[in-house]
Amino acid sequence: MISPRFRHLGSIACLISLTYSALHAADAVAPAPVPNANTANPADGSDQIYRDGLKLEINREWSKAADLYESAMAKWPQRTEFRQRLVLCEMHLRLQKRYQDQSFRRILLQMNAADCVKLYSEILTRIDNSYVDPVELSSLGRRGVDNLEVALRDPEFQRLNASQATSAQIQELRAWLRQNRSNVLAPNREKANEIVATIADTAWATARISRQAVYMEFVFGASDALDEFSSCLTPDKLEDLYAVIDGNFVGLGVELKDDPNGLVLTGVIRGGPAAEAGLAVGEVITTVDGLSLQGLGLDQSASRLQGQEGSSVELVISHSGAPSRKVRLMRRPVDVESIVDVKMIDPQQGIGYLKMTGFQKTTNRELRTALDQLNAKSMKMLILDLRGNPGGLLNCSVEIADQFLSKGVIVTTRGRSDGQSQVYQAKPEVDWNFPLVILVDRDSASASEILAGALQENGRAEVMGERSFGKGSVQSIFPMVSVSAGLKLTTARFYSPLDRPYTQGVTPNIITRQVAKPNAEGATGAGNTSEDYVLRSALEHARTKLGNVAGGTNRTIGATNSGSANELR
Numbered sequence: 001m002i003s004p005r006f007r008h009l010g011s012i013a014c015l016i017s018l019t020y021s022a023l024h025a026a027d028a029v030a031p032a033p034v035p036n037a038n039t040a041n042p043a044d045g046s047d048q049i050y051r052d053g054l055k056l057e058i059n060r061e062w063s064k065a066a067d068l069y070e071s072a073m074a075k076w077p078q079r080t081e082f083r084q085r086l087v088l089c090e091m092h093l094r095l096q097k098r099y100q101d102q103s104f105r106r107i108l109l110q111m112n113a114a115d116c117v118k119l120y121s122e123i124l125t126r127i128d129n130s131y132v133d134p135v136e137l138s139s140l141g142r143r144g145v146d147n148l149e150v151a152l153r154d155p156e157f158q159r160l161n162a163s164q165a166t167s168a169q170i171q172e173l174r175a176w177l178r179q180n181r182s183n184v185l186a187p188n189r190e191k192a193n194e195i196v197a198t199i200a201d202t203a204w205a206t207a208r209i210s211r212q213a214v215y216m217e218f219v220f221g222a223s224d225a226l227d228e229f230s231s232c233l234t235p236d237k238l239e240d241l242y243a244v245i246d247g248n249f250v251g252l253g254v255e256l257k258d259d260p261n262g263l264v265l266t267g268v269i270r271g272g273p274a275a276e277a278g279l280a281v282g283e284v285i286t287t288v289d290g291l292s293l294q295g296l297g298l299d300q301s302a303s304r305l306q307g308q309e310g311s312s313v314e315l316v317i318s319h320s321g322a323p324s325r326k327v328r329l330m331r332r333p334v335d336v337e338s339i340v341d342v343k344m345i346d347p348q349q350g351i352g353y354l355k356m357t358g359f360q361k362t363t364n365r366e367l368r369t370a371l372d373q374l375n376a377k378s379m380k381m382l383i384l385d386l387r388g389n390p391g392g393l394l395n396c397s398v399e400i401a402d403q404f405l406s407k408g409v410i411v412t413t414r415g416r417s418d419g420q421s422q423v424y425q426a427k428p429e430v431d432w433n434f435p436l437v438i439l440v441d442r443d444s445a446s447a448s449e450i451l452a453g454a455l456q457e458n459g460r461a462e463v464m465g466e467r468s469f470g471k472g473s474v475q476s477i478f479p480m481v482s483v484s485a486g487l488k489l490t491t492a493r494f495y496s497p498l499d500r501p502y503t504q505g506v507t508p509n510i511i512t513r514q515v516a517k518p519n520a521e522g523a524t525g526a527g528n529t530s531e532d533y534v535l536r537s538a539l540e541h542a543r544t545k546l547g548n549v550a551g552g553t554n555r556t557i558g559a560t561n562s563g564s565a566n567e568l569r
Helices: 012-026 046-058 062-075 080-100 102-108 113-130 137-151 155-161 167-183 189-207 211-224 235-246 298-303 363-375 394-404 447-457 533-550
Strands: 231-233 248-251 254-259 262-268 284-288 312-319 322-330 332-335 339-346 351-356 381-385 409-415 422-425 436-440 461-465 473-479 486-495
Touching: 046 062, 046 080, 062 080, 080 102, 080 137, 080 155, 080 211, 080 298, 102 211, 102 235, 113 137, 113 189, 113 211, 113 473, 113 486, 137 167, 137 189, 137 211, 155 211, 167 189, 189 211, 211 231, 211 486, 231 235, 235 248, 235 473, 235 486, 254 298, 262 298, 339 363, 339 533, 351 363, 351 533, 363 394, 381 533, 394 409, 394 447, 409 447, 436 447, 436 533, 447 461, 461 533
Parallel strands: 351 381, 381 436, 436 461
Antiparallel strands: 231 486, 248 332, 254 262, 262 284, 284 312, 312 322, 339 351, 409 422, 409 486, 473 486
């Protein structure tokens, strides 16, 4: 799922400004708040929320504090202190995740100084040449200063990179960074590199901070300063991303989320080692090879499940109301399916159902196989479920949309670098001509929005559900030359056939929301019409449309979010 946490923070300049304000406020972390005299209202409860957040920060519970501040921002948007604290918590969270990543510690922190310089230069060059908007290099440098200033307060950073430094030396370096932050003026990449070299030399001379550690804060700070979707990828994160794109990886075949007692299973991939061992959604992995996961973060816990193909791992599995059990699994290649549920949801009426969870290299082939199966069962209409689908490959969504369209624009992309500005048009041939209903929700993003928007605005499908996420941007993956890391960079924005930015999301023709409460495992019965209100509504709508067709009624779709009526073909 894509976190929208930074969406409301605005432009790069706004984010840099908020970061600086947050750092100035950071030393004021204490049980008492620092309210805004013009906006604070002690009776509205916001002061207490602020105090609660500061207590979480003191305990270094950054994720909980960030969630609290994010909720407070929605309730009291006029209180800028919540925004400042949220930015600071996010910086600590990113730092924490970096240092929990074994490939970051094993590879990036062990680079020699010359390769660090090359990596930073690579990052700046790629951003300068390919980012969707022109970027002031000074702002990237100042974000690096802010990253380093936050890192200097972190116990793990100090343990690994400043074990010889005294508290006074750390404070001296922090004061120097604050004093010189405004002097970070980089008209070009050469000057930007000189500035970081000077800061690295000063950090070493003042507090014996390794140059590698300093450069890494500037490397990751440069991408952190851009937008919520751009990021520097550690070697392991780059490998994971390629595995998602390819639709296969070596592992246990589980999808996970954090839990106070370990890792809770949110998905078990069919045909994988976990599925074959009988693991189920809702169960919790509490121990890995005799080591407890309690209190560890998601990345650190999940890293203990990773290993070479053919190696084994022993897990302790717990579930409410049942005794814990041990299972031993062998890591092996797992194919991830992006089409996870295919069925005739109403065989009598000829209504098929298909759930798509992503857009990867195998999705097009999977879709053709699924549709062939449904057509063999005399399908007359399809409900295509894109709820919870975070997207994936742009070209995959374009190819799928093209199978349903005989003409019209599918999507338009606009960027600064070569090849990023394209108008994708449908070809005359149509593979599938049955009517469509598409389901989306607020977690349908990116390629999901391209497919839903293309078919909706070209009059080829009705969309039901909730307004989609509204991602609206294209990321490109650039592997680095100096080290086996990568840069995920926003290189273009995409627009609907009617030239609307997808940052607005896709507005359904018919708004329907899931009203059922999640069960103990967090599921809402998606795909089951007895529990899934949205699907049940779509099924009734499809039956009505087919009934109207049989009765000779004109087949028109209600007004789209553009206000125009479209014919269902």
